[in-house]
Amino acid sequence: MNSVIEVASLRKSFKGRDGTSRAVLKDLDLAVGAGEFLCILGPSGCGKSTLLNVLAGLDKAYEGRACVSGGRVGYLFQEPRLLPWLTADGNLDFALASCRVPTSRWSELKSRYLAMTGLSEYRDYYPHQISGGMAQRLALVRALCVEPGILLMDEPFSGLDEITARRIRSDLLSIWEETRKTIVFVTHSAYEACFLADRILVMSGGAFRQEMRVPIARPRSYDDLAIFEFSRDVIKAFGDGIGREPVPSVIPVTEPSLVDDLDRHIAARMNI
């Protein structure tokens, strides 16, 4: 496999106030192939954002090797991070200018990705004039229009309402299927990971605990029961990954009722 991201024995620790150092990344090894959609799944504080910052080059204080090839890196943050004094168009221009994309290509790139996300009519709007979902979609356009080879995404949809998030997730998948960019997507939602990824790496306590390939054919539908089934497996593996022993249940096991099952189904979708 032709790897565009290679990480070997990556270690990083933060110094606490009392001078003790706390390891946030413990000897990570990772290889991501060109065109792969990888999800890194883990609870908050497990080090997944730190890993992404290292890959993006924002964080240079680490030990080990972290090598990213295969073109420019695009990054989608948890918040849109648009410049509030620029219009949608101005924000895209800022990114294009910063990445030194030739001016002659700007209008083509902007129109293309704005159209893909349904934002063509909002070019002259300021960030405060559009909804949170639209702002995040604009941030996605900004990340895509500089034509990155690799797209890093840090829980980009976790701040959005579920309906908006669903729509953008589908947008993202169709864009990915069209452009085949390498995507590393960090999330704490098992369901989201199962819907999006080719491969899921379960992370906790600064280390990868488990690797799972998602055996679901594309194109995928968000309501596919197979995704739910698989997300259940992932969560199960994830629970063991944390290292907690399963607590023996004293309550006699009953047949799961329909309502119970439905609740869990919903809970899984709502990132719980």
Add this chain to the structure above:
Amino acid sequence: MLKLLSLATAVIVWGLLSLTLPPEIFPGPIETARALWGDIAGGQVGLDLAMTLLRVVAGLVLALILGVPVGIVMGLNRRAEAVLDVWVMIGLTVPSLCYAIMAFMWFGLNEGAAIIAIAVTAAPSITINIWEGVKNVDTKLVAMARVFEASRPAIVRRVLLPQIFPYVMASARFGLGIIWKITVLVELIGRPNGVGFKLFYWYQLADMRQVLAWTLLFTIIMLLIELLILKPIEQRIFAWRPQVAV
């Protein structure tokens, strides 16, 4: 509308209060306005007003030149903050009268000394404002710009300065408020013309009508500057900001 009403109330309160003392000591609005009109018609106002405004503007520009860079450096660099913190506090504590006396003693009784005294007095307050502003800069936006490979100068110019600019604008506005008060004081002790000089002159002649007339004149001028120049500039520059409903 509410503003006009409030202004009218202020004038009425002034009129009512002035009735409690003899008019030579506390003239009312009508008498003051009449005295002011007499001065304007007599052509004695122009030079003094122009000189004062010149000192105010020159002082403000110099104060911004001194205060803004120091504030930015203090906001960006922790070591600079630790070193300059005390300086700013000292600068802020020394009374403006001391600066004025020192400037006139060291540089002579001239225009340059007056403007230096004005600027040095106002600069520390401007520095503090900018310093706070730079500390409030959204570093998440800086990280975003770095991800998009923006160069350092581009980050400063397109991400940091637009965030600092509102604070520069605010310090210019409130700096103006401080500066015109210092200017009048500086003129009183060391200049042969200007509004401050005139105020002191009429005070020595115990002519309260003229003292209030000059005060009124300058208040009107400053209000006009605020309403006709600074507010529109601010509104144009910050058109992107969401309107806050009050």
